[in-house]
Amino acid sequence: MRKLFIAANWKMNMYHQGAVELIRGIIERTRLLNSIDIMVAPPFTLLETIKSEIQNTHIQLGSQDVFFEESGAYTGEISPGMLLDVGCTHVIIGHSERRQYFHETDEIINKKALAALKNHLVPILCVGETWEERKQGKTFLILNRQILFDLQGIDNEKLSSIVIAYEPVWAIGTGKSATKEQIQEAHSYLREVIKEFASSPEIAYQLRILYGGSMNPKNAQEILSQKDVDGGLIGGASLNIDSFSSLVQIAENVQKMKE
Numbered sequence: 001m002r003k004l005f006i007a008a009n010w011k012m013n014m015y016h017q018g019a020v021e022l023i024r025g026i027i028e029r030t031r032l033l034n035s036i037d038i039m040v041a042p043p044f045t046l047l048e049t050i051k052s053e054i055q056n057t058h059i060q061l062g063s064q065d066v067f068f069e070e071s072g073a074y075t076g077e078i079s080p081g082m083l084l085d086v087g088c089t090h091v092i093i094g095h096s097e098r099r100q101y102f103h104e105t106d107e108i109i110n111k112k113a114l115a116a117l118k119n120h121l122v123p124i125l126c127v128g129e130t131w132e133e134r135k136q137g138k139t140f141l142i143l144n145r146q147i148l149f150d151l152q153g154i155d156n157e158k159l160s161s162i163v164i165a166y167e168p169v170w171a172i173g174t175g176k177s178a179t180k181e182q183i184q185e186a187h188s189y190l191r192e193v194i195k196e197f198a199s200s201p202e203i204a205y206q207l208r209i210l211y212g213g214s215m216n217p218k219n220a221q222e223i224l225s226q227k228d229v230d231g232g233l234i235g236g237a238s239l240n241i242d243s244f245s246s247l248v249q250i251a252e253n254v255q256k257m258k259e
C-alpha cells in the first residue's frame with residue numbers, strides 16, 4: 001500500500017520571518033495527521049531555519065534543486081552532499097521551471113537524479129507536457145521520453161524509492177488544474193512505463209506518483225482519490241497555513257479511505 005505524500009514547493013518565495021510563521025502554523029495544524037508523508041522544500045537560504053523548526057515533527061525537508069558534481073569550482077551551485085549535510089532527505093529535480101527558464105535538459109536531469117541517489121537523497125522527478133504538446137496529442141510521447149531519459153542508469157533496487165511528479169506545464173500556477181480523468185490517465189501511463197523500464201510490476205506498484213498543478217483544498221479530494229495518484233506537489237497553496245494544512249487534512253482522510 002502506497003502512503004500518500006504531500007510535498008510543498010515554496011519556489012522563490014519567503015523570507016525568514018514569514019517562513020518561520022508559515023512552518024510553525026503548519027506544524028501546529030498538522031501535528032496529529034500522521035498517516036501520510038509531508039515534505040517542505042523552501043529556498044536554499046531557508047533550509048537551515050526550516051530544519052531546526054521541523055525537528056521532532058514528522059515533516060521532512062527537501063530542496064528545490066541540486067547540482068550533480070560533489071564539490072569544486074562551480075560558483076553558485078549546491079552539491080547533493082551539502083543538502084544531506086543541512087538535513088535534506090528529498091530533492092526536486094527537473095521541475096518545468098528549471099527546464100524552461102534555466103535550459104535544463106534531460107541529460108542534466110538524469111545526472112542530477114543519479115547524483116542525488118548516490119548521496120541517499122530521494123529525487124522527486126518532475127515530468128509533464130506543455131499545452132501545445134497536449135493539443136498535438138503528444139502527451140504520452142513526452143512523458144515516455146522524459147521518464148526513460150531521466151531515469152537512465154538507475155538500478156532497480158533504487159527505483160522504487162524515487163518519487164515521480166506529474167506536472168502538466170499548462171496547469172502550473174494557472175489556477176486551472178488538469179481534470180481527474182486527465183490526471184489518472186497520465187499517472188496510469190507513467191506507472192506502465194516504469195513497469196516496462198524496471199521489468200518488475202512490484203517496483204512500479206510501490207513507486208509513488210504525485211500530481212502537481214494548481215492543486216488546492218477545493219480540488220484535492222477528487223484528485224487524491226484517483227487510483228494512481230499518491231499525493232501532490234503543491235506550489236501556490238503551500239504558501240498559506242490554512243490552504244496547506246487543509247490539503248494535508250484532506251490527504252489524511254483520503255489515505256484512510258484508500259486503506
Ligand code: 13P
Nearest residue numbers: 009172173213214235236
Ligand atoms: P502550483 O501549485 O502553484 O500550480 O505549482 C505547482 C508546482 O509547480 C509544484 O512544483
